[in-house]
Every structure is written in C-alpha cells, then in structure tokens.
Amino acid sequence: MLCLASAHRDPKRYPSPDEFDIHREDKAHLALGQGMHYCLGAPLARMETQIALHTLLHRFPRLDLAVPPQQLQWRASFRSRALKAVPLTLR
Numbered sequence: 001m002l003c004l005a006s007a008h009r010d011p012k013r014y015p016s017p018d019e020f021d022i023h024r025e026d027k028a029h030l031a032l033g034q035g036m037h038y039c040l041g042a043p044l045a046r047m048e049t050q051i052a053l054h055t056l057l058h059r060f061p062r063l064d065l066a067v068p069p070q071q072l073q074w075r076a077s078f079r080s081r082a083l084k085a086v087p088l089t090l091r
C-alpha cells in the first residue's frame with residue numbers, strides 16, 4: 001500500500017515540500033493515482049474544485065485564516081493528509 005501523504009513530501013523529489021507554493025512549476029503528483037487505475041473522476045474533480053475555489057474567493061475576497069497556521073490540527077491518517085478543520089474569517 002502506498003503512502004501518498006508522504007510521497008508528496010519527499011524533499012529528495014520536491015524542494016520545500018511543506019511550503020504551499022501556488023507558483024510551483026513542477027506539478028507532477030500522485031493525488032489522482034497513476035497508470036491503469038488513474039482516477040476515473042479526475043476531470044470532474046478538477047472542474048468541481050476550480051468552480052468551488054473560484055466561487056468562494058469571488059464571494060469572499062478577504063477570506064483569511066481565523067487562527068495562526070501553527071494552531072491548525074491535522075488528521076492522523078496513513079493514506080492522506082488533511083486538516084481536521086479550517087477556521088476562517090470572512091471580514
């Protein structure tokens with residue numbers, strides 16, 4: 001079983017893997033699988049994500065974290081890396 005959560009944070013593969021860098025040029029990842037079992041819903045998932053983020057940021061352009069990033073809590077999961085909650089302020 002692959003541990004995708006750590007594969008994406010391998011410093012030998014990705015420089016500064018824990019940094020959220022929206023301008024990162026090397027975007028290769030395994031989040032939607034690989035090869036013959038590549039995610040069948042990938043185009044739908046990409047479209048939904050694009051629409052959701054666009055709508056959210058358009059409606060709330062001043063969206064911001066309500067707590068310092070150090071206070072965010074991560075789920076303990078072998079398979080994926082996800083936050084337990086993302087407290088936000090809309091201002």
Ligand code: HEM
Nearest residue numbers: 030031032033034036037038039040041042044045046049
């Ligand atoms: C952000 C959302 C999604 C993520 C991160 C994701 C991730 C993945 C990953 C990693 C796999 C490969 C699993 C493996 O190799 O064992 C996979 C397979 C698959 N996904 Fe997704 N998925 C997403 C959304 C969707 C959606 C929206 C659908 C359907 C509408 C879907 C349908 C499938 C199916 C049917 C497979 C199995 C493909 C196969 O084994 O041939 N996924 N997905």
